[in-house]
Amino acid sequence: MSSTDLQDTPTTNPSQKDGPIIWSNTLFLSLSPIITLFLLPTYVYFQGHHWALTVTAVLLWFFAGLGITVGYHRLFAHRSYEAHPIWKFLALVAGASALQNSALVWSASHRRHHKHTDHGEDPYDATRGFWWSHMRWIFHANERAEDFSNVPDLKADPLVMWQQKYYWAIAFIVDILIPLGLGYLIGRPFGMLLFAGLARIVFTHQATFCINSLCHIIGTQPWSSKNTSKDSWICALITFGEGYHNFHHTFPADYRNGLKWYHFDPAKWLIWGGNKLGLTTNLKRTEAPVRWKKRLERQMDKYKEAIVQTIPEANSEWNARVESACLRVEETLNIWSDKLREYHRAVKQGEVTESLLLSVKESRRAWKHSWRAFMDLRKTMPIPA
Numbered sequence: 001m002s003s004t005d006l007q008d009t010p011t012t013n014p015s016q017k018d019g020p021i022i023w024s025n026t027l028f029l030s031l032s033p034i035i036t037l038f039l040l041p042t043y044v045y046f047q048g049h050h051w052a053l054t055v056t057a058v059l060l061w062f063f064a065g066l067g068i069t070v071g072y073h074r075l076f077a078h079r080s081y082e083a084h085p086i087w088k089f090l091a092l093v094a095g096a097s098a099l100q101n102s103a104l105v106w107s108a109s110h111r112r113h114h115k116h117t118d119h120g121e122d123p124y125d126a127t128r129g130f131w132w133s134h135m136r137w138i139f140h141a142n143e144r145a146e147d148f149s150n151v152p153d154l155k156a157d158p159l160v161m162w163q164q165k166y167y168w169a170i171a172f173i174v175d176i177l178i179p180l181g182l183g184y185l186i187g188r189p190f191g192m193l194l195f196a197g198l199a200r201i202v203f204t205h206q207a208t209f210c211i212n213s214l215c216h217i218i219g220t221q222p223w224s225s226k227n228t229s230k231d232s233w234i235c236a237l238i239t240f241g242e243g244y245h246n247f248h249h250t251f252p253a254d255y256r257n258g259l260k261w262y263h264f265d266p267a268k269w270l271i272w273g274g275n276k277l278g279l280t281t282n283l284k285r286t287e288a289p290v291r292w293k294k295r296l297e298r299q300m301d302k303y304k305e306a307i308v309q310t311i312p313e314a315n316s317e318w319n320a321r322v323e324s325a326c327l328r329v330e331e332t333l334n335i336w337s338d339k340l341r342e343y344h345r346a347v348k349q350g351e352v353t354e355s356l357l358l359s360v361k362e363s364r365r366a367w368k369h370s371w372r373a374f375m376d377l378r379k380t381m382p383i384p385a
């Protein structure tokens with residue numbers, strides 16, 4: 001997959017009509033939360049509770065949820081790292097247990113979401129409102145659902161195709177047979193099916209659906225305002241770390257969604273841990289100068305908007321000041337980026353020298369200085385920027 005496949009391309013297709021209703025999806029997704037809300041308290045009221053029910057449900061929820069974020073999303077849809085076949089196999093089984101279609105179908109839709117974010121061909125276009133992007137999009141047939149032209153890499157992966165073929169069988173084993181079997185062990189087959197099967201699937205569904213709905217509504221846009229994606233730690237808490245969605249849409253190939261080590265992103269921690277065990281490799285990170293270039297563009301947009309709106313009489317003077325500070329940041333960023341490239345080359349060849357390390361540090365310091373000067377314009381500008 002080329003990186004351009006994941007860029008936001010504004011292609012609006014106003015003539016696109018929603019396909020006919022798929023009743024199986026509509027009924028299951030609409031009724032399963034209601035049935036769960038009714039059956040769970042009723043079961044506990046009449047049969048009492050057993051600790052193994054909740055523990056198994058939570059463990060299987062982690063399994064399924066991480067299968068989606070670590071597997072379907074960051075490994076298969078974005079190829080943000082590579083994985084050992086055992087890791088892939090587990091991710092595919094876990095992903096199937098979340099009952100969100102096969103990795104192939106899921107990834108094809110998700111790549112379309114990134115390529116056409118907020119436009120006609122985005123399957124879960126957030127501009128159509130909360131409920132559409134949350135789950136209504138699944139109620140309708142999509143003529144492109146079986147279009148796998150954007151996932152040739154996955155079609156060539158025998159493990160992915162194995163899951164595609166046996167998706168329902170895997171889901172049946174993990175979602176029904178395993179809960180039933182564990183339930184028999186404690187004399188509560190129905191209770192376990194209810195807790196670790198149905199309720200856990202409903203919970204996993206709603207958490208994943210929030211990535212397409214809430215993560216495009218709640219939060220801030222520190223990286224880009226090109227689309228509706230937002231960064232929100234609250235969303236991160238309910239989506240296994242996918243809440244830093246503005247960062248993710250800006251740098252979709254990065255294996256992290258939460259950039260800082262303390263950002264709640266269990267998927268990132270698991271992939272990193274897998275790397276230490278030799279199960280995941282080639283973890284892709286966006287280099288700091290590339291990230292700061294986006295921050296620079298974002299701040300420039302804010303400055304320009306503020307200048308035009310609030311000080312039109314001093315428009316050209318302030319534009320010139322902002323642009324010259326921006327140019328200086330760009331220059332220092334480019335030098336820093338070159339130095340880092342030189343450093344990485346030297347690491348590969350085992351030729352890192354003291355002077356090279358020093359020049360990398362120097363170039364970073366120069367960038368920081370220019371960035372501060374650029375940001376300080378907010379204080380002197382006679383408007384809130």
Ligand SMILES: [Zn+2]
Nearest residue numbers: 211212229245
């Ligand atoms: Zn999104």
Ligand SMILES: [Zn+2]
Nearest residue numbers: 110114248252
């Ligand atoms: Zn994504």
